[in-house]
Every structure is written in C-alpha cells, then in structure tokens.
Amino acid sequence: MEKLRILHTNDLHSHFENFPKIGRYLQKAQQDKTVDQVLTFDAGDFMDRSHPLTDATYGQANIKLMNSFNYDAITIGNNEGISNSHEVVEHLFDHANFPVVLANLREEDESMPHWAVQDKILTTKKGTRIALIGLTAAYPLSYEPNHWHIKMLKDAMDEVLPKIEGKYDVLILLTHVGLNMDSFLAHNYPEIDLIIGGHTHDLLPHGRNVNGVWITQTGKWGHYVGNIHVEIDDKHHLQRISPHVVATSSMREHDDDQKTILGYQERGKEILSQEKVADLPEKYDGDREAAIDVSLDAIADFAGTNLAMLSTGLFLEPFKKGIITKYDLQKILPHSMHVVRSKLKGSDLWRLVMEIEKNRHYLDHFPLQGMSFRGKVFGQMHYRGIKFDPLSKAVFVEGKEINPAKEYQIAVLDHYVLVPFFPTLAIVGDNQFLFPQFLREVIGDYLAKKYPIIGSETNGGTKEPN
Incomplete structure (x- = not known):
C-alpha cells in the first residue's frame, strides 16, 4: 500500500500575514x-495587487515566497491572469521553481504560453502515475482584451483527456473555477479522482464527494x-481519499512573525512611494x-466617452494636496478593477439610472463581501454628464432629456x-473591457x-523585485 499526503492552498490573495505560519507548516x-x-499544490489567486508589495513588484515578491513553499505544481487564478497586463503575466513565472499547469489559456495565435504546460504527469517514488490538469475561470470578456484566448472548461477537458488516456493511474485537477463548476466537472468527467479547487472561497473542511469525485477548497486568504x-x-x-483542513490560527506564531509581516508592507510602501505621480492643488485636500x-x-x-459613473465606496481615503505617489493611489484605490465602455440605447440607459436610484439608499451602506476586495461598502453613485429628476423620473444627458x-x-x-446590482448593464449593454491599465x-x-510635477520633483523609483 502506498500512502501519499497532499498539501494544498488556494486564494491566498497576498495575505502575507499568514505566509510565515503557512510556510513553516508546509516545510x-x-x-x-x-x-x-508528500505533494504540494496551489489552486490560484496567490497574488492580489491590493497589497503594496505585490503591486510594487508585479507579483515577483509572491513568487519568491511561494518558491519557499516547495510547490509541486500550481494553476493560476483570475487575479494572476486578468489583474496583470499580458506582458506582466508573460514574465510572472520567470523565477518560479514550480510548474504552472493550465489547460484552458492560450496566446492569441493558439500556442501555449511559454510559462505553462497543458498537463503534467508526476510519477511517485513507488511508480504511481499522477496526471495533473489545470483550469482557470473562463472569462472571455476579460481575457480577450488582454490578448489571451480563454477556452471553455468542456472544450479544454475534451481536448486534453484523450491525449493522456492510458498514461496515468490517478487524475487530479487543479482548478480556479469555483465550486459550482467543480461540481460540473465531477458530474461530466467521472474519471477525475480529486479536484483541488478555488475561486469561490468555499471552505470544505472534509471535502465534498460529487459523483465519486472528491472536491476540496480551503476558503480564502x-x-x-x-x-x-x-x-x-x-x-x-x-x-x-481523506480530505481535511488545518486552521492557520492553530499554527504556532514565532516572535518575529509580526516584524516579517510589517516588513512586507513597508517594503511595498518604500518602492511605491518613490514613484511620484502628480502635484494636486489645494481643492483636493481631503475633499472626496x-x-x-x-x-x-x-x-x-x-x-473616450462623455458619460461616466463611479461609487464613493471605492475610495478608501480622500486625495491630498501636493505630491501624490503611487503608494497614495494604492491606499486610496487598492482594487484591481478595469474600466468598461458600455454602449446602451437611451431607453436602457434610463432603466440603468432607475436601477441605481431605486437602490441608492440601500447601497449606500451595503457591505461588499465575497466580491474580492472592492471597498468596505458600496456607497453613493456619482454621474458624469447625467442628471436625474426624482419628481418626474426624467433623465437628462448633457443637459438634454x-x-x-x-x-x-x-x-x-x-x-x-x-x-448583479444593475442587471441592465450585463443584460443589454454592449460592454468592452479596457486593458491593460x-x-x-x-x-x-x-x-x-x-x-x-514641475521643478525638482521628478518621478523616480523602481519596480524591481525585492
């Protein structure tokens, strides 16, 4: 009888406060x-540019720390694939000491990314062949403008499974597709033995058996x-297969852990603070x-539009007068979200405004949970070029009804x-996601x-990894 132990993480999201404990536990x-x-895997979203050190090093600090975790393989999440430009992703794994397994992402010419493999066969010390397939969340609206081709899960599985048929004894998927899609895979591909998943931040303390396939997730952060x-x-x-989880809170803290964690924050602050952005006048000082x-x-x-809308909850701090740095902007707007150009008929734009106004007071203090990090509350929506008359329910665009x-x-x-706060946008909007910024x-x-910035103040600093 061969006994294996599989350790796994998912959705770490640059929560470096847990990295010292996790690193010691894994080692x-x-x-x-x-x-x-013992085999060790990660199921994606290991980085999040809401942390200043990740932002300052374009994820290279994360790679350096993950190298010490001794992963046997990982897959990527949407935070790696979408929150970074194409160029950053192309070099994200230049110094990684672990393979990236990813079956459903391609370059625009349909070639495999040079930093990933479609599948991987691991042979254990006792000769058992373990096949690994990686899958990430299939978001064509986000991947395609970022110059990637994302394949749907079924298409990717139907392509890779025949290629590895007869070449493995155990089939493990590393997925960043969420619990519902993991269940879809389990129902449709019963040859899978184990899914190590992520994306929806579900905590499955003893796993979940679906159609004879074990699904595991460890929550988030x-x-x-x-x-x-x-x-x-x-x-x-x-x-x-016997899945369990271990609470990081139960792991012993070392005396210097807090110093190490603070050091990650301070190093990111140091790098980003060197990069000066603009010199703001008095009117911005504390004025949200x-x-x-x-x-x-x-x-x-x-x-390239005349109209726009933003919610106040996104702004965690106000601007200040004088020199504003990339660190200031990172504190104010830590979220890695993208601008979308949406085309709507006037009747649909009217409906969108009605949806916003109907929910305005509800959303003002609505807590944003389970939506990555988009601020603490939604806040008030502000318009550019749009006015709403609550008495007549008329909407005016640039002064005209x-x-x-x-x-x-x-x-x-x-x-x-x-x-889904404002369904009109998703249902009838012609939405173009704008990348890479x-x-x-x-x-x-x-x-x-x-x-x-005029005079002696110049834009300096570096984005080289620590």
Whole structure:
C-alpha cells in the first residue's frame, strides 16, 4: 500500500500575514516520514495587487515566497491572469521553481504560453502515475482584451483527456473555477479522482464527494491549509481519499512573525512611494467630492466617452494636496478593477439610472463581501454628464432629456457589470473591457497629465523585485 499526503492552498490573495505560519507548516509537513511521499499544490489567486508589495513588484515578491513553499505544481487564478497586463503575466513565472499547469489559456495565435504546460504527469517514488490538469475561470470578456484566448472548461477537458488516456493511474485537477463548476466537472468527467479547487472561497473542511469525485477548497486568504491523505494499492489503484483542513490560527506564531509581516508592507510602501505621480492643488485636500469628480473625468477620458459613473465606496481615503505617489493611489484605490465602455440605447440607459436610484439608499451602506476586495461598502453613485429628476423620473444627458432611441456610451467599471446590482448593464449593454491599465492607473495617468510635477520633483523609483 502506498500512502501519499497532499498539501494544498488556494486564494491566498497576498495575505502575507499568514505566509510565515503557512510556510513553516508546509516545510515541516513535507518532511513527514509516516507517508511515502508528500505533494504540494496551489489552486490560484496567490497574488492580489491590493497589497503594496505585490503591486510594487508585479507579483515577483509572491513568487519568491511561494518558491519557499516547495510547490509541486500550481494553476493560476483570475487575479494572476486578468489583474496583470499580458506582458506582466508573460514574465510572472520567470523565477518560479514550480510548474504552472493550465489547460484552458492560450496566446492569441493558439500556442501555449511559454510559462505553462497543458498537463503534467508526476510519477511517485513507488511508480504511481499522477496526471495533473489545470483550469482557470473562463472569462472571455476579460481575457480577450488582454490578448489571451480563454477556452471553455468542456472544450479544454475534451481536448486534453484523450491525449493522456492510458498514461496515468490517478487524475487530479487543479482548478480556479469555483465550486459550482467543480461540481460540473465531477458530474461530466467521472474519471477525475480529486479536484483541488478555488475561486469561490468555499471552505470544505472534509471535502465534498460529487459523483465519486472528491472536491476540496480551503476558503480564502490562507486561513486554512488543505491536508489530504491518499492510499493507493500495489497495482497503483486508488483506494481512499481523506480530505481535511488545518486552521492557520492553530499554527504556532514565532516572535518575529509580526516584524516579517510589517516588513512586507513597508517594503511595498518604500518602492511605491518613490514613484511620484502628480502635484494636486489645494481643492483636493481631503475633499472626496473633488476626488470623485476628477476620477469620473479620468475614466471618461480613458474610455473616450462623455458619460461616466463611479461609487464613493471605492475610495478608501480622500486625495491630498501636493505630491501624490503611487503608494497614495494604492491606499486610496487598492482594487484591481478595469474600466468598461458600455454602449446602451437611451431607453436602457434610463432603466440603468432607475436601477441605481431605486437602490441608492440601500447601497449606500451595503457591505461588499465575497466580491474580492472592492471597498468596505458600496456607497453613493456619482454621474458624469447625467442628471436625474426624482419628481418626474426624467433623465437628462448633457443637459438634454434622454432620447430613448439614441445610442449612448458610458464609462463604468467591471464591478458594475459582473456584480448583479444593475442587471441592465450585463443584460443589454454592449460592454468592452479596457486593458491593460486598471482603475488607479487610469486615474493616476490622468492626474499626471492634468497636474504634472514641475521643478525638482521628478518621478523616480523602481519596480524591481525585492
């Protein structure tokens, strides 16, 4: 009988506060002599540019730390594939000491990314062949403008499975597609033995068996580490899978952990603070309304529209007068969301405004949970070029009452399209996701043009990894 131990993580999202404990746990567990072999995997979203060190190093700090976790393979999440430009992703794994398994992402010419493999066969010390297939969330609206071709899950599985048929004894999927899609895969591909998943931040303390396929997830942010025991007979037939999780809070903290964690934050702050963006006048000092107004101008300029909308909850801090740096913008707008140019008929734009106004008071203090990090509350929606008369319910666009038959273009955010607060955008909007810059970069570029730094103050700093 062969005994394996599989350790796994998912959706770490640059929560470096848990990395010291996780690193020690993995390194100790990888030396477990009560089993024949230990394997370690990650199921994506290991980075999140809401952390200043990740943002400052374009994820290279994450790669350096993950190298110490001794992963046998990983797949990527949407935070790696979408929140970074194509160029950044092309070099993200230049210094990784682990393979990236990813069956459903291609370059625009249909070639495999040079940093990934479609599948991988691991042979254990006792000769069991373990096939690994990686899958990430299939978001064509986001991947295609970023110069990637994303394949639907079924298409990818139907392509790769025949190629590896007869070449493996155990089939494991590393997926960043969410629990519902993991269940779809389990129902439609019963040859799968184990799915190590992520994306929807579900915590499955003892896994979930769907159609004879075990599905595991460890929640989010490194609060738990997956710990699976596997038994395989002498003929390399799988006999037993026993999933568990270990709470990071139960792991012993070392005296210098907090110093290490603070060091990650300070190093990111140090790098980003060297990069000066703009010199803001007095009117922006602590004035959230002024910050919203110029940000509306920024996204409208970026999208080439006259109309725009933004919610106040996105702005975690107000702007300040004087020199504003990339670190300031990272604190104010840590979210890695993109601008969307949406084309709507006048009648549909009217409906969108009605949806916003109907929910305005409800959304003002609505907590944003389970939606990645988009701020603490939704807040108030502000418009550029649009006025609403609550008495007549009339909508005015650039001073004229809206024409129901006319087409209008408005700059919005991916957040408003993907989260179902305002269904009109997703249902009838002709939405073009704009890449590669995301929100704070768009606003930073606009501020740099509108309020350039003059004199001895120059843009400096570096984005080289620590």
